[in-house]
Amino acid sequence: MITRLSELFVRTLREDPADAEVPSHRWLVRAGYVRRVAPGIYSWLPLGLRVLHKVEQIVREEMDAIGAQEVRFPALLPREPYEATNRWTEYGPNLLRLTDRKGADMLLGPTHEEMFTLMVKDLYSSYKDLPLSLYQIQTKYRDEARPRAGLLRGREFVMKDSYSFDIDEAGLQASYDRHREAYQRIFDRLGLEYVIVSATSGAMGGSASEEFLAVAEIGEDTFVRSAGGYAANVEAVKRPLAPQQDATSVPAAHVEDTPDTPTIETLVALSNERYPRADRAWKAADTLKNVLFMLKHADGTRTPLAVGLPGDREVDAKRLEAAVEPAEVEPFGDADFDQYPQLVKGYIGPGAALGLDADGNGIRYLTDPDVVHGTRWITGANEAGRHVYDLVYGRDFASDGVLDVAEIREGDPAPDGSGPLALARGIEMGHIFQLGRKYADALGLKVLDPNGKLVTVTMGSYGVGVSRAVAAVAESTCDDKGLAWPRNVAPFDVHIVATGKDEAALTFANRLAHELDEAGVSVLLDDRKASPGVKFADAELLGMPTSVVVGRTLADGVVEVRDRASGAKEELGVDVVANHVVALVKG
Amino acid sequence: MITRLSELFVRTLREDPADAEVPSHRWLVRAGYVRRVAPGIYSWLPLGLRVLHKVEQIVREEMDAIGAQEVRFPALLPREPYEATNRWTEYGPNLLRLTDRKGADMLLGPTHEEMFTLMVKDLYSSYKDLPLSLYQIQTKYRDEARPRAGLLRGREFVMKDSYSFDIDEAGLQASYDRHREAYQRIFDRLGLEYVIVSATSGAMGGSASEEFLAVAEIGEDTFVRSAGGYAANVEAVKRPLAPQQDATSVPAAHVEDTPDTPTIETLVALSNERYPRADRAWKAADTLKNVLFMLKHADGTRTPLAVGLPGDREVDAKRLEAAVEPAEVEPFGDADFDQYPQLVKGYIGPGAALGLDADGNGIRYLTDPDVVHGTRWITGANEAGRHVYDLVYGRDFASDGVLDVAEIREGDPAPDGSGPLALARGIEMGHIFQLGRKYADALGLKVLDPNGKLVTVTMGSYGVGVSRAVAAVAESTCDDKGLAWPRNVAPFDVHIVATGKDEAALTFANRLAHELDEAGVSVLLDDRKASPGVKFADAELLGMPTSVVVGRTLADGVVEVRDRASGAKEELGVDVVANHVVALVKG
Known part of the structure; x- marks a missing residue:
């Protein structure tokens, strides 16, 4: 047909749809x-x-x-x-x-x-x-x-x-x-x-x-x-757990004033200036960031969740969603803070505030796979303007379990040791x-x-x-001119464009269409009264893999075959074009 | 395949589904x-x-x-x-x-x-x-x-x-x-x-x-x-309006006692006995039955409707539903009667009770196409135990319009005059x-x-x-044994039944299936280990138009071809059966 x-x-349409x-x-x-x-x-x-x-x-x-x-x-x-x-x-x-x-x-x-x-x-x-x-x-x-x-x-x-x-x-x-x-x-x-x-x-x-x-x-x-x-x-x-550390030489945890440290960056800078560690400079990865969420359960109830992870990583929203499904993740809002007065916004840390749901403070605290036995952290002291230093996991605090929801970064090691991740x-x-x-x-x-x-x-x-x-x-196939279907799924195998006011073009286009149709090639025939420019643009927009332009060159006994994907054009004699197209289509 | x-x-299943x-x-x-x-x-x-x-x-x-x-x-x-x-x-x-x-x-x-x-x-x-x-x-x-x-x-x-x-x-x-x-x-x-x-x-x-x-x-x-x-x-x-009658010689309407007339039949009998008409006996078709319904409208409101039709016809529920759509028809219940005290159940008639919605009694009254100018009726007198006689449409009463919802009966004339209806x-x-x-x-x-x-x-x-x-x-095609598909829509063209414990039957059945498949015939092959009886019954139940039984007769070089619709059976040589079946299928 x-x-x-x-x-x-x-x-x-000439214009993109608004959405x-x-x-x-x-x-x-x-x-x-x-x-x-x-x-x-x-x-x-x-x-x-x-x-x-x-x-x-x-x-x-x-x-x-x-x-x-x-x-x-x-x-x-x-x-x-x-x-x-x-x-x-x-x-x-x-x-x-x-x-x-x-x-x-x-x-x-x-x-x-x-x-x-x-x-x-x-x-x-x-x-x-x-x-x-x-x-x-x-x-x-x-x-x-x-x-x-x-x-x-x-x-x-x-x-x-x-x-x-x-x-x-x-x-x-x-x-x-x-x-x-x-x-x-x-x-x-x-x-x-x-x-x-x-x-x-x-x-x-x-x-x-x-x-x-x-x-x-x-x-x-x-x-x-x-x-x-x-x-x-x-x-x-699934990021593996980091190797455990020997923390025997880490000083006892100590709470310090950390004024004007609204970001991890400023906290690290201040720490290196006022409370330097002996072996090397503090890094963002040495800070333990505790992020709060509310989980909304299928029955409508909500429970808080605190996630502790190194300060140089963010929680990946989709990883978190997948990890807690079927519960849904909601932000921890001001009203939620009001419910948990032990939380000092910006200075939340383990211990008094988190990870104690066994004795009833009700905030489940899960930590990143990098937070393992012997790791040494700077984290919130649960007091405004203060952080705690040299807090060691397993010595000074613990969490309720591991939750691997930090963003994965380019270059992170593959969990199976097969090299860095892209x-x-x-x-x-x-x-x-x-x-x-x-x-x-x-x-x-x-x-x-x-x-x-x-x-x-x-x-x-x-x-x-x-x-x-x-x-x-x-x-995966479109370009800046429109669609460009692979043959297997194109709506039509061939788009024949008849151009010019000359009846001969339309007559030949019709004949070619019938010939192709009989050979089992599906044909879209542009027989409209429109300018060649409009027709060519539409052929590119609609995206059939092959088009045949019948027009100006017909008098010389040739038509043009265009490949939508590559843009290649080829002139072919009117007597061979049908077979050529059939061969293209039937592969 | x-x-x-x-x-x-x-x-x-051997049993019919309950529903x-x-x-x-x-x-x-x-x-x-x-x-x-x-x-x-x-x-x-x-x-x-x-x-x-x-x-x-x-x-x-x-x-x-x-x-x-x-x-x-x-x-x-x-x-x-x-x-x-x-x-x-x-x-x-x-x-x-x-x-x-x-x-x-x-x-x-x-x-x-x-x-x-x-x-x-x-x-x-x-x-x-x-x-x-x-x-x-x-x-x-x-x-x-x-x-x-x-x-x-x-x-x-x-x-x-x-x-x-x-x-x-x-x-x-x-x-x-x-x-x-x-x-x-x-x-x-x-x-x-x-x-x-x-x-x-x-x-x-x-x-x-x-x-x-x-x-x-x-x-x-x-x-x-x-x-x-x-x-x-x-x-x-659409039944046409009956021809108008000349009612000049009809006596004036008169109300009469009609005790013990619960049905049209008893009413007609009593009428002929006590209040005979001069020209001929009263018939059921001379009584005017007024049937009440409630119409429920899309907005949830309900309004009453009275339908007047000759006593020998019933209201056809589907014709009524179609006529009042999108309103829905509901029965006129006791609570509805309570709302309209002018209605005397069993003795409802036009006039005081019906057809006066202009002055506010609110019951729309529509009459059958047989109820036309000059027609003479026995109908309810709106008093218990009484009917009115010689009530003439156009002289003594009128309705709010025509509603053609009486049941159509075998032998009724076609509206276009083309003969009696079946x-x-x-x-x-x-x-x-x-x-x-x-x-x-x-x-x-x-x-x-x-x-x-x-x-x-x-x-x-x-x-x-x-x-x-x-x-x-x-x-339209099933019978007492099961389905019997016409070729155009059958799930498979042919059902091959291999019977017997003999491997030869299954081997030939397989070969025949492949031969038919290659000829473009779709094949369902019963290769189960089940008795011939079960297989034959299933072949009839499943209903492919043609089945081929490969079994007992194979040793004689023949198989049986069965036509599901007619039940015809034919023995065919193993060397010709494939061509025969292809010819049947390809028609």
């Missing part, structure tokens, strides 16, 4: 692929839907290839299964909830572990039925606090989610590996540059998970990698989880094993952001 | 095509999803063939556009509403007129852009009061909805006709016996609409047709509407006409119940 631009439901923060969003809207309906909610216009369908088909083929079976669950779901796993509550405000006309609580599915578990429980009862992998390509809902970047973080989106069911760990590992390989093939076919990183499992639960991140500056995920092959989402980096950003395209028995336990999914004993099934869960992939591919 | 029953995610009211529901669940998740909400298992995909593809092809362009709108929609057309309110409890984390009101789309109208308004501005037809195949939501019959009336369902945009009535008519023809092709390809009937437009609004009904005893829609070609949903039948039942598979300018007016969709003047666009809206079609096809 030939699609004529004069009839295609599309309007290109466009990232290039893919800007171009997908300007090129008429999608339109925003509400925050984080988009409509797919014909061009966009063609890309979405192509991505869906690639995902479907690779899932079928590993023997996963396609099903489709509803999006509107009953509350009870999500109650059984506690996710009804744990999802917090991210879950879209509603009540039906009979007063039943329902939700719009953010992911379907519960439903698949129940379905398998309904149908299967024996180890002989396993292994089993099921998948769906389906619309999902999450009421994101900050929907952004167009399709990249939406509230309604298309996801491929699959679930594996195995009798034992070895089976789960095999199912997980098959999915991992299928995902590699999917993202390879989409032409994405991606990394596979260790990840946290969050509300999903389970033991191990990895993310597939499309490398992109505008990505929301920060990840690290080392030359030696370590790769992890920053949330999943930081980069990526878009989460896929996430694979070894769930284990969390859901099967909660919902009672057991099967008979070969010995006739009931055993709980072990599960994996695997997701691909299908609509997000459309944006990620756009993001 | 060959699918092995030993691996397919399916379990057939199965209709055959298609029973078989789709028992054969493992779908499973219920909540009332009116279903999951599609692999077999069911394959049928759904095939139906979707037929619909898509026929929509593409008339030049409609596929798009996809979200299901989660903002309130405002539906507020602008008043449907936010009019839909009442059928609309699933929710509030997002920021407190914004949202809904799950029951149909998308508003959204398409706004999208076209956003993109297009000139008559040159029209005509335009857009469609989507998408998940819709309606919070049905009585979800029933499995997929036939669900709360989450798949629908193809399309919308046409034209500059004038002639354009709308052409778009409407194109859709009408496409729908005929769709339902032909689905193999459904269907009728096209005039219909009411309901909450959708607009001037004219027709429904495509699959003829089925279990259908929820009752329709009528005449030998002369008239066809209408009963809700849409009644039948059907499943609504499609509904096409000439919306006109209702939505374009409400949402300001105007384009420039050839004279540079802004004109309001005229629209059509067209729906196909895609998931419902799966059930309708199942309903």
Whole structure:
């Protein structure tokens, strides 16, 4: 079928949409692929839907290839299964909830572990039925606090989610590996540059998970990698405990006046001037900064949390969020300070103020992996204008445990010793989880094993952001002129631009379009009455991988073939152009 | 790809599901095509999803063939556009509403007129852009009061909805006709016996609409047709006004005692005995029955309605509901009688009690088309135990208007004079509407006409119940053994049943499966270790159009080919069976 631009439901825009923060969003809207309906909610216009369908088909083929079976669950779901796993509550405000006309609580599915578990429980009862992998390509809902970047973080989106069911760990590992390989093939076919990183499992639960991140500056995920092959989402980096120190020669702790030291920098300068240490100068890393937060729990209660970390590091908000999930992090405000009069703002230290929740002051105090036995610190003295010096962990104070939420820095050592870490950003395209028995336990999914004993099934869960992939591919391929689709997902293989007022151009363009169509090449034909400049600009904006310009040079028996990605142009004889294009497309 | 029953995610059930009211529901669940998740909400298992995909593809092809362009709108929609057309309110409890984390009101789309109208308004501005037809195949939501019959009336369902945009009535008519023809092709390809009937437009609004009904005893829609070609949903039948009568010789109205006449029958008998009329005996059709209802309006208020109709007819609840939409009909209860003391239960008549809402008694009184000038009635006297005789419409009483909500009866004359009506039942598979300018007016969709003047666009809206079609096809083809799919929508072309313990059967079955697969025939292979009886029963239950039994006769060089629909069996040589089956499938 030939699609004529004069009839295609599309309007290109000359201006960026006001809310466009990232290039893919800007171009997908300007090129008429999608339109925003509400925050984080988009409509797919014909061009966009063609890309979405192509991505869906690639995902479907690779899932079928590993023997996963396609099903489709509803999006509107009953509350009870999500109650059984506690996710009804744990999802917090991210879950879209509603009540039906009979007063039943329902939700719009953010992911379907519960439903698949129940379905398998309904149908299967024996180890002989396993292994089993099921998948769906389906619309999902999450009421994101900050929907952004167009399709990249939406509230309604298309996801491929699959679930594996195995009798034992070895089976789960095999199912997980098959999915991992299928995902590699999917993202390879989409032409994405991606990394596979260790990840946290969050509300999903389970033991191990990895993310597939499309490398992109505008990505929301920060990840690290080392030359030696370590790769992890920053949330999943587990910094090892620092080596313990011998503190026998450290002087006894002493409280000192530290006037006019509003920053770590001024505190270090004053310390070196007035209270120098014998062996070397004080550094920012010798100060112990205690940062307060409030954790809001699913049941609505709030508890304080103090994090102690070296003064040269900041708390990484996303690492902290991931670490305390499902609780949410809130700032520790003035009203909270009022509740805890032992806290002297700016001079908070362990001991009297923190880490004593056993005897009831109620502030849980967790410290960075660098805060270990024998380490020597300058920290707040819980008195205005004063700090305590030579406070040694294990000798003079202790914390309630370790919390590794400091920002990861370029050059930090990889936890596995594989060299210094480099930081980069990526878009989460896929996430694979070894769930284990969390859901099967909660919902009672057991099967008979070969010995006739009931055993709980072990599960994996695997997701691909299908609509997000459309944006990620756009993001990774677009340039300053617009979209530039790889062949695998382009809405059309070829864009034919007929220019000039001469009927001959349109006639030849039509003939070429038919010839290509018959050869199985999908054609977008610009047959509009518009200037060549407008048409060329639109061809670049819309981004088909190949375009053929039929116009001025037709009288000389040649047309121009343009490659969108490289910008290369080539003149070809009218008698050979069709075969040339077919060869390009069919690869 | 060959699918092995030993691996397919399916379990057939020996028992009917408890909630199965209709055959298609029973078989789709028992054969493992779908499973219920909540009332009116279903999951599609692999077999069911394959049928759904095939139906979707037929619909898509026929929509593409008339030049409609596929798009996809979200299901989660903002309130405002539906507020602008008043449907936010009019839909009442059928609309699933929710509030997002920021407190914004949202809904799950029951149909998308508003959204398409706004999208076209956003993109297009000139008559040159029209005509335009857009469609989507998408998940819709309606919070049905009585979800029933499995997929036939669900709360989450798949629908193809399309919308046409034209500059004038002639354009709308052409778009409407194109859709009408496409729908005929769709339902032909689905193999459904269907009728096209005039219909009411309901909450959708607009001037004219027709429904495509699959003829089925279990259908929820009752329709009528005449030998002369008239066809209408009963809700849409417009009975003409009866001819006016000359009442000059009718005696003056007189009130009489009518003790012990609790029914129309007893009233007629007593009337003929005590108060006979001169020309002929009284009949039930001479009595005027006044039935009371309460109408509940979208704003929550309730108003009474009295319907006067001949005593030999009943009010048809669905015709009444359709006539008063968007108001809802509620019974007139004892508390309502208390509010209107002029109503004497069982003896309600016009005059003092009804039809006087101008002077404030507040009961609107509408009468049947048979109640016209000069007609002579026995009706309630608004006194216990008494009726009034020879009450003549136009002489002695009047109503506030005509309301045609009496049941249509077999043999009633067609309104267009094309003969007596026959009644039948059907499943609504499609509904096409000439919306006109209702939505374009409400949402300001105007384009420039050839004279540079802004004109309001005229629209059509067209729906196909895609998931419902799966059930309708199942309903129309199943028998007492299970499903029996037509080739166009069967999940697999062929079901190969390998029987016996002999390895040879399975080996040949595998070889045949591969041969068919390579020829483009989709194969379901029953390779399970189960008895032939179980396998044959499952093959009939699952309903592939053709099955091949490889077993006992293999030693003689023959296999058996079975036709599911007819039950015909044929023995074929092992060397010719593949070609034979390919020919059957490729038709």
